[in-house]
Every structure is written in structure tokens, then in C-alpha cells.
Amino acid sequence: MEPIIPAFVTGLTTGGLSCLAVQGGLLAGSLARQIEQDLLAAPARPAKGKAKATAAPHTNPALPIALFLLAKLAAYTVLGALLGLAGSFLTLSPVSRAVLMIAIGVFMVGNALRMLNVHPIFRFFVIEPPRFITRFIRRTARRETDLFTPLFLGALTVLIPCGVTQAMMAAALGTGSAAAGAALMFAFTLGTSPLFFLVAYFATQIGKRLEAHFMRFVAAVVLILGLVTLDSGLNLLGSPVSFANLTRGLRSAAAVAPTPSAAEVQAPASTVPVIELNVVNAGYFPEVLYAPANREVRLDLVTNKTYSCARDFVIPALKYYQLLPDTGRVSVTIPPQAPGTVMRFACSMGMYTGQIVFLG
Amino acid sequence: MITKTYRVGDMHCANCAMRIESIEDELPGVVRVEASYKKGLMTVAFDETRVGDAEIIAAVKRKGYTAQPA
Numbered sequence: 001m002e003p004i005i006p007a008f009v010t011g012l013t014t015g016g017l018s019c020l021a022v023q024g025g026l027l028a029g030s031l032a033r034q035i036e037q038d039l040l041a042a043p044a045r046p047a048k049g050k051a052k053a054t055a056a057p058h059t060n061p062a063l064p065i066a067l068f069l070l071a072k073l074a075a076y077t078v079l080g081a082l083l084g085l086a087g088s089f090l091t092l093s094p095v096s097r098a099v100l101m102i103a104i105g106v107f108m109v110g111n112a113l114r115m116l117n118v119h120p121i122f123r124f125f126v127i128e129p130p131r132f133i134t135r136f137i138r139r140t141a142r143r144e145t146d147l148f149t150p151l152f153l154g155a156l157t158v159l160i161p162c163g164v165t166q167a168m169m170a171a172a173l174g175t176g177s178a179a180a181g182a183a184l185m186f187a188f189t190l191g192t193s194p195l196f197f198l199v200a201y202f203a204t205q206i207g208k209r210l211e212a213h214f215m216r217f218v219a220a221v222v223l224i225l226g227l228v229t230l231d232s233g234l235n236l237l238g239s240p241v242s243f244a245n246l247t248r249g250l251r252s253a254a255a256v257a258p259t260p261s262a263a264e265v266q267a268p269a270s271t272v273p274v275i276e277l278n279v280v281n282a283g284y285f286p287e288v289l290y291a292p293a294n295r296e297v298r299l300d301l302v303t304n305k306t307y308s309c310a311r312d313f314v315i316p317a318l319k320y321y322q323l324l325p326d327t328g329r330v331s332v333t334i335p336p337q338a339p340g341t342v343m344r345f346a347c348s349m350g351m352y353t354g355q356i357v358f359l360g
Numbered sequence: 361m362i363t364k365t366y367r368v369g370d371m372h373c374a375n376c377a378m379r380i381e382s383i384e385d386e387l388p389g390v391v392r393v394e395a396s397y398k399k400g401l402m403t404v405a406f407d408e409t410r411v412g413d414a415e416i417i418a419a420v421k422r423k424g425y426t427a428q429p430a
Contacts, residue, residue, distance in 0.1 A: 048365065067390050106402060115372065115373075117372070120400065123398045124398060126373065126397060126398065131394065134377070134378045134381065135381070138378055138382055138385070139385075191377075203367060319392075
């Protein structure tokens with residue numbers, strides 16, 4: 001149940017923005033028909049204020065927006081359950097999860113660059129729903145206002161998930177349980193709702209001019225999130241070019257003790273050298289471990305009331321993956337490594353990282 | 361009945377294409393509109409005796425976009 005609160009917070013902040021950018025049009029379509037009609041009925045009127053003024057008094061848009069969001073919440077919860085159920089049949093290995101994260105990261109960065117209109121080529125990053133679906137949605141949205149339309153369109157948002165939602169869907173798949181997947185997607189979608197509601201409620205007042213600024217802001221947030229996801233994927237692959245691994249040298253030079261000599265890390269020939277890594281809630285300590293080269297080494301992973309994802313421990317080079325107990329000690333035998341080898345490890349989300357340097 | 365392609369500006373998502381396609385329900389004489397955000401184009405099938413370029417371009421403009429014959 002641990003990732004539910006982060007999922008809610010993600011929804012509340014970035015997810016809400018990103019979803020709104022993708023699904024806002026669908027929500028607008030589900031709002032009271034007269035709002036759109038009033039806008040359409042005023043083509044010759046240059047004063048936008050007038051059109052807005054006529055839009056409001058007919059109906060209160062709060063009810064259709066609430067229904068839209070409720071349907072969306074229900075649909076995504078069902079989707080989360082299905083993904084979790086699917087995940088219980090297929091276990092994602094750290095490598096496939098890394099590849100998935102990198103793909104999602106690239107998709108998000110591409111989408112952000114598309115929103116920023118950097119180049120028309122980035123338009124290929126958008127997933128366009130099939131024409132028969134858009135036609136069907138449009139026709140439904142144009143019907144007389146009834147309570148069914150926003151409910152139906154809200155449920156249809158599952159067909160156009162935004163980048164952040166897609167990342168969350170991958171996480172739901174990773175839970176490997178229908179209940180956990182449903183809870184995760186419920187928490188995330190619930191988190192996206194307040195912002196959705198507020199922006200949608202004031203959407204008629206915002207108009208197109210502000211929409212462009214809004215899109216730029218969303219693009220910037222999605223760009224950052226995309227880069228973070230991409231970086232996590234690289235960490236999980238043990239890639240030396242991730243941000244954490246590229247900057248580790250600089251950080252450790254400033255803060256950590258100097259690199260020991262090869263003789264200092266050696267153990268008597270008769271015993272297996274043991275190195276110890278503390279797995280704490282905030283990551284791995286020390287971040288850089290030193291071990292003798294050319295001989296088998298035992299790595300002890302020590303947890304003590306560790307509940308963060310640091311517990312999900314991965315050594316990509318050894319294809320080692322283990323969910324550590326929240327308190328305890330787990331040993332990993334590392335086969336002999338050549339001098340100078342840098343073996344990277346990370347949590348299964350690629351958030352926390354560290355490395356073992358073999359000295360000969 | 362003729363079919364004509366227009367270059368559409370200011371679309372920023374797939375929903376914009378959907379919004380533009382709604383012209384098909386609103387402008388008499390327009391039979392079918394297919395807009396593509398990726399290509400930045402729309403193809404309109406219309407009865408040229410009932411509606412013309414100017415009305416179609418104006419309808420796109422009312423939606424907040426620009427259109428010109430491709």
C-alpha cells in the first residue's frame with residue numbers, strides 16, 4: 001500500500017496538469033451544450049466578454065464536471081485492477097522495467113517538445129485515437145445535455161491517457177495485484193481531480209489565449225518528469241550516463257573520504273571479503289563501496305526499518321533482483337571482477353543508486 | 361461535390377483536430393471533415409453549390425484556428 005500516497009500527490013500536482021492538457025478537450029465537450037452553442041452563436045460578435053457572459057447563467061457546470069470526473073475515476077480504477085491483474089501473470093524483470101521507463105521517458109520528453117512546438121516532427125509523439133472514436137465522442141458530446149454524456153465521456157478518458165497517467169499505468173502493472181493496481185490508479189486519478197475540476201470550472205473564463213500559456217507550463221513540467229523517468233530507466237540499467245552516475249564523481253570528491261588503495265580493501269586470502277551496504281529509507285550508504293578485484297566478494301545488504309523503494313534492490317550487471325526485508329541482512333555473492341570494474345546498483349524504480357568499485 | 365485539402369495552423373493536440381471536425385455537423389453543405397493534427401491538414405468534402413472556401417475558412421477561424429488551401 002506504500003505507493004498510494006505518492007500516487008495521489010503525483011496526481012494532485014503534475015498528473016492533473018498533464019491529464020488536463022490531453023483530456024481537457026473531452027471535458028469541454030461534455031460540458032453543458034449551451035456553453036458551446038453560445039460561443040458558436042456569437043461568431044460575429046468581436047467582444048469575447050459578451051459571449052462569456054451569456055454562457056454562464058444557463059446551467060452550473062459543476063454537476064457535469066463532477067459526473068465526468070466520477071466516471072473517469074471509476075474507469076481508471078477498473079483499468080488499474082485489470083493492469084494489476086495482468087501484472088500478476090507477467091513479472092517485469094528490472095531490465096524490461098528499465099526499458100519501459102526509458103520508453104515512457106522518451107515519450108514524455110517528445111510530448112513536451114511537441115507541446116512547446118519545437119518541431120512538427122514531435123507531433124508523432126501524440127497518440128491519436130482512431131477516427132471512428134473521435135467521431136463517436138464528438139457526436140455524443142453534441143447531444144442534448146443529459147447526465148449520461150459527461151459520465152460516458154469521463155469513462156472514455158481511459159482511451160486517451162496522458163504521459164504521466166501512462167507512467168502510473170506501468171506502475172499499476174508492476175504491482176502484480178488487482179487490488180493494489182486499482183488502489184494505485186484510484187489514488188492517482190483522485191489526485192488529478194481537484195485541479196481538473198477547478199480549471200474546468202473556470203475554463204469558460206480562461207479562453208484560448210491563456211490556454212497557450214497553460215500548455216507551455218504543462219509542457220515544462222512534463223519535460224522535467226520525462227527526463228526524470230528517462231534517468232531512472234538508465235539507472236535501472238546500470239548505465240554510466242545517468243545523471244546520478246555522471247555526477248557521483250563530483251559529489252563524492254567533495255564529500256566522501258578519498259579512494260582507498262588496493263591493499264586497504266584486501267582481506268586475508270583464506271576468508272571471503274565482506275562489504276556492507278546500509279539500505280536506508282533515503283537510499284544507499286555509503287553510495288560508493290570498494291572491494292578487492294579478482295576474487296569472490298560477499299555483499300551484505302543491511303536494512304533497518306527501511307520501507308522506501310530502496311528495499312527493492314537491483315544489480316543490473318548480475319541480473320540480481322531482491323525485495324529485501326524491512327529489517328534484516330541479506331548476502332549476495334559477487335563473482336571475481338577485473339580491476340577497475342564499476343558495478344552499479346539501484347532501487348527497482350531507478351531512484352536511488354550507488355556503485356561498487358573493484359580495486360586490484 | 362468536391363474534396364479539398366487545407367493547411368491548418370494553431371492546432372496543439374489531437375483534440376484540436378476533433379474540434380475542427382465538428383464543422384461537419386455545423387456548416388450546411390459540408391459533408392465530411394477529416395483533420396489531422398500530425399499533418400497539420402484537413403480534408404473537407406463539400407457541396408460547392410452550397411458552401412465555399414471562404415465559409416469553411418471562416419468556420420475554422422471561429423474555432424480558433426487558421427486555414428488556407430493547401
